[in-house]
Amino acid sequence: MNRKLILCMSMIMVLCSGCHDNQQNSHSETLLNKVSHATKSYVDPSLTSEHYLHGVKKIQVEGYENQSTFFVEERTQKITQFPCMRCHNQPLKKMKNKNSQRAHWNMKLKHADSSVMSCTTCHDQKQLDKLTLLTGKQVSFNHSYQQCAQCHFQQAKDWGGGAHGKRLGGWAKPRVVMSCTACHNPHEPGFHKRWPSIISKVPGEIK
Amino acid sequence: MSVKIVFNHVRNMFSDKEEKKTPTPPKKKSCTSPNCTCSQPSSAFINLDLKSMIGSQGMKNTADDVSTGIDSIIDSYEPDKAELPEDLTTSCGSGCGCNNGSHQTQNNQKTGVHQLFDKKVDRRQALGMLAGTVGAAVMTTGCSSIVDPKIKEKAKLTWEEYFKGNFRLMTDTEKNNTVKRLERLTQLNHRFHPEIKSTQARKNVLYGYAFNISKCRGYMDCVKGCVKENNLDPETGMQYIRIFEMKKGKMSLEGADGNYHHEVPVEGNFYMGTQCFQCENPPCVPVCPVSATWKEPDGIVVVDYDWCIGCRYCEAACPYWARRFNWKAPKVNKEKVNKQQHYLGNRVRDKGVVEKCTFCIQRTREGKNPACVEACPTGARIFGNLLDPKSEIRWVLANKKVFRLKEELGTEPKFWYFMD
Numbered sequence: 302m303n304r305k306l307i308l309c310m311s312m313i314m315v316l317c318s319g320c321h322d323n324q325q326n327s328h329s330e331t332l333l334n335k336v337s338h339a340t341k342s343y344v345d346p347s348l349t350s351e352h353y354l355h356g357v358k359k360i361q362v363e364g365y366e367n368q369s370t371f372f373v374e375e376r377t378q379k380i381t382q383f384p385c386m387r388c389h390n391q392p393l394k395k396m397k398n399k400n401s402q403r404a405h406w407n408m409k410l411k412h413a414d415s416s417v418m419s420c421t422t423c424h425d426q427k428q429l430d431k432l433t434l435l436t437g438k439q440v441s442f443n444h445s446y447q448q449c450a451q452c453h454f455q456q457a458k459d460w461g462g463g464a465h466g467k468r469l470g471g472w473a474k475p476r477v478v479m480s481c482t483a484c485h486n487p488h489e490p491g492f493h494k495r496w497p498s499i500i501s502k503v504p505g506e507i508k
Numbered sequence: 509m510s511v512k513i514v515f516n517h518v519r520n521m522f523s524d525k526e527e528k529k530t531p532t533p534p535k536k537k538s539c540t541s542p543n544c545t546c547s548q549p550s551s552a553f554i555n556l557d558l559k560s561m562i563g564s565q566g567m568k569n570t571a572d573d574v575s576t577g578i579d580s581i582i583d584s585y586e587p588d589k590a591e592l593p594e595d596l597t598t599s600c601g602s603g604c605g606c607n608n609g610s611h612q613t614q615n616n617q618k619t620g621v622h623q624l625f626d627k628k629v630d631r632r633q634a635l636g637m638l639a640g641t642v643g644a645a646v647m648t649t650g651c652s653s654i655v656d657p658k659i660k661e662k663a664k665l666t667w668e669e670y671f672k673g674n675f676r677l678m679t680d681t682e683k684n685n686t687v688k689r690l691e692r693l694t695q696l697n698h699r700f701h702p703e704i705k706s707t708q709a710r711k712n713v714l715y716g717y718a719f720n721i722s723k724c725r726g727y728m729d730c731v732k733g734c735v736k737e738n739n740l741d742p743e744t745g746m747q748y749i750r751i752f753e754m755k756k757g758k759m760s761l762e763g764a765d766g767n768y769h770h771e772v773p774v775e776g777n778f779y780m781g782t783q784c785f786q787c788e789n790p791p792c793v794p795v796c797p798v799s800a801t802w803k804e805p806d807g808i809v810v811v812d813y814d815w816c817i818g819c820r821y822c823e824a825a826c827p828y829w830a831r832r833f834n835w836k837a838p839k840v841n842k843e844k845v846n847k848q849q850h851y852l853g854n855r856v857r858d859k860g861v862v863e864k865c866t867f868c869i870q871r872t873r874e875g876k877n878p879a880c881v882e883a884c885p886t887g888a889r890i891f892g893n894l895l896d897p898k899s900e901i902r903w904v905l906a907n908k909k910v911f912r913l914k915e916e917l918g919t920e921p922k923f924w925y926f927m928d
Contacts, residue, residue: 311828332920333790336714339895346893348875367897426540445556457928463907464899467887473875484887492886494771497728499735501767502745 328448349427350471357469359477364450365461367412371476376442383442385429393426413452423448423487490493505508552913641743662696675706675851676802687851694856700842706851707873709806715922716807716894716901717868718910719781722928723888724900726751726772726779733883734783737868738854739845741838748832748865749880750785761913781888782913783880784809784830785867785921791830792822801862807894807922808867810852818860827914831864865890894922 316420330338353453358370377383388404389396425433432440440447450457457489459465462480467484469477566833670684672678683706695701731749752764756776764780773779790809791803800815801822811822824833837859849855850870857863868878871892876882881889892901904910910924 308544313768315550332922335788336894339712339714340897343895344712344896345896346712348710348713350875440801444811455928459907461901462924463890463892463908464718464904465723465887465928468877468881468890468900471876472872472892476900479887484885492725494773496537496771497751497768499728499732500752500769501728501731504557 309343327433347474348473349474349475351475353449354477357477362446362461362478363444364447368461371478373443373446376445376480378484380442383430389429408488411457411491412487423501428446443480445487446481449487453481542678567833612784619806634711651902658696662693669693669814671784672814674799675797676816678735683851685727690851690855698840698845698856700840700847702843702847702849702854702855704849704851705870705873706872707869709804709808710873710896711805712893714807714894715786715872716892716905717786717867717923718890718901718904718908719923720888720890720928721780721925723886724751724779724781724884725886726753726768726777727885729883729885730781730889733879736844736869737928738845738865739838739840739849739856739869739881741840744834746832746834746838748830749781750829751779753777753780754780755840779828780925781880781918782828783923784826784867785919785923786867788920788922789846789918790827791827791917791919795821795825797821804852806873808852808869808872809864810866810869811862811864812852813857813861813863816861818862820862822862827917827919831862833862834859 356408358375358378360375362373367373375422380454382388410418410420421433423432425431425439426438430442432442432445434440434448435451446457458464460481463476466481467479468481484489511720516821545693547842599791640758648658669686669689672846673682678686687704689707691702691704728751731747731751731768732742734749735742735747738880740748750766752760752761752766753763753772753774754764754777756830757777762781768774777885786803786805790803793803793809797819798815798817800817801811802808805887818833820833823833838857840856846854848870850866853866868880872878877891881891890900890904892899894901894905898904904926905924908926910926912921915921
């Protein structure tokens with residue numbers, strides 16, 4: 302009788318341990334511990350996302366030397382009437398008269414207060430192919446993020462690390478990110494209200 | 509192996525029975541003219557079997573379903589004029605000029621399935637016959653020279669698919685074979701040729717996800733991208749991602765609106781997206797009675813759609829409501845379908861199986877970002893390799909104040925929320 306009981310009990314033990322033991326083992330190490338352990342022996346998986354960039358010309362980001370290199374998309378190729386000096390071949394003051402054709406009439410500046418910012422806060426008055434920093438240093442349109450970073454330093458820090466902005470291609474190397482002006486119109490950087498692009502049909506309340 | 513033995517046994521059993529008990533009807537029904545190649549009654553029999561065996565039953569149901577399928581065949585099959593086209597019963601239709609008498613179906617005599625089943629047999633014999641008929645249907649479709657070769661091919665592939673193993677236990681050759689079969693079956697069933705991958709998890713990769721709740725504006729572009737990428741049926745409205753509109757000042761999903769329908773963002777609200785969090789201790793995995801769902805070495809929790817029995821235990825076990833059940837076969841639009849597929853990802857699913865977000869396994873295993881990350885217009889979604897100390901996701905974990913949903917459950921989601 303006792304033998305049967307022991308046999309029965311051991312059977313139950315074996316059956317239960319099939320699932321329950323495994324669960325306990327997996328709980329013993331937290332995810333972050335596992336990650337930090339695995340990081341020590343990390344070898345690059347040698348995967349590239351280069352071919353998902355679809356020929357985007359990438360330019361190395363400057364000013365983030367203390368971290369791994371990353372890239373932005375080239376901007377000057379995408380500006381429709383670049384270089385600006387094709388029209389702006391004389392000083393702005395000379396061009397600003399009633400007889401000449403008015404350009405950029407559709408530009409409205411909705412960026413900060415008018416006492417803080419004007420066109421020339423960013424655009425170099427003498428060399429219109431370039432942008433200007435607060436110190437007067439000229440910056441190419443490809444590196445316009447440097448200009449944004451003057452005020453938006455927290456966002457710039459997040460962008461450099463990867464918490465702000467959007468990545469092109471894939472998660473694998475190389476890291477190519479969208480520049481500030483790829484998402485934010487510099488003259489009107491806010492996002493607009495709009496309708497959602499799809500309607501949710503699933504029950505909305507969590508059980 | 510045991511299945512093959514049983515199958516062979518059934519086949520042998522049937523071939524014996526066929527020789528013994530049904531030698532006359534095919535001879536009586538077939539055309540006697542030497543030039544005539546017609547054989548309508550048998551083709552009608554085969555088509556009928558095929559429709560019910562392959563079409564509606566799909567041949568991947570349980571044994572019970574197959575037997576009910578057989579019952580329905582028996583019920584619906586009437587080899588008289590009502591079932592067969594008129595010209596078939598009166599003349600052979602091939603212009604051979606043969607005597608009609610030889611073509612006429614003899615109603616008095618039982619034919620086909622009826623002949624096999626309308627007998628008083630004991631339980632053991634009946635079961636044997638039933639199994640024999642199943643084998644017969646398959647063997648007929650595989651061996652007959654009358655049936656459309658495409659139907660034959662479909663039947664053969666479906667049959668082979670039915671007896672494949674769990675994806676985790678397959679060898680590389682078996683994986684390649686099943687992928688080829690599935691590609692061909694999709695071509696035959698849905699008329700488009702997908703490229704189904706079976707890419708393995710890479711070493712030194714563990715996927716992680718971060719969601720910026722101060723950036724999300726509820727535009728739902730991610731949901732749209734997900735639906736397109738994963739071939740979700742717009743008719744059923746299945747969506748892996750849900751975006752909750754939440755009142756500021758409260759961090760609880762209770763009272764959050766997941767069905768908002770107005771312009772976004774709304775003042776005083778913030779938006780929080782949920783999907784499958786690919787937990788490190790996924791509660792949905794141990795509850796599966798057939799091991800059809802598991803966690804891959806790169807951290808993605810996947811479902812083998814061909815192994816899932818649709819019990820929905822996993823759906824009940826998930827505390828994040830991340831799993832979805834196919835109440836009907838998802839509609840596939842061959843023009844809009846994403847042909848880049850993965851065995852464990854966005855390939856064509858069947859009715860009655862569970863599916864879920866796989867971090868777009870078909871993309872991420874190739875180094876691409878998931879469709880939701882790519883579609884997000886605000887950059888609220890960050891994806892990367894948790895093991896890479898230089899990855900963006902690791903930067904977020906190290907530099908931002910992050911939290912996870914229902915962290916106290918110990919599920920260890922690999923999906924973090926953070927704020928600017």
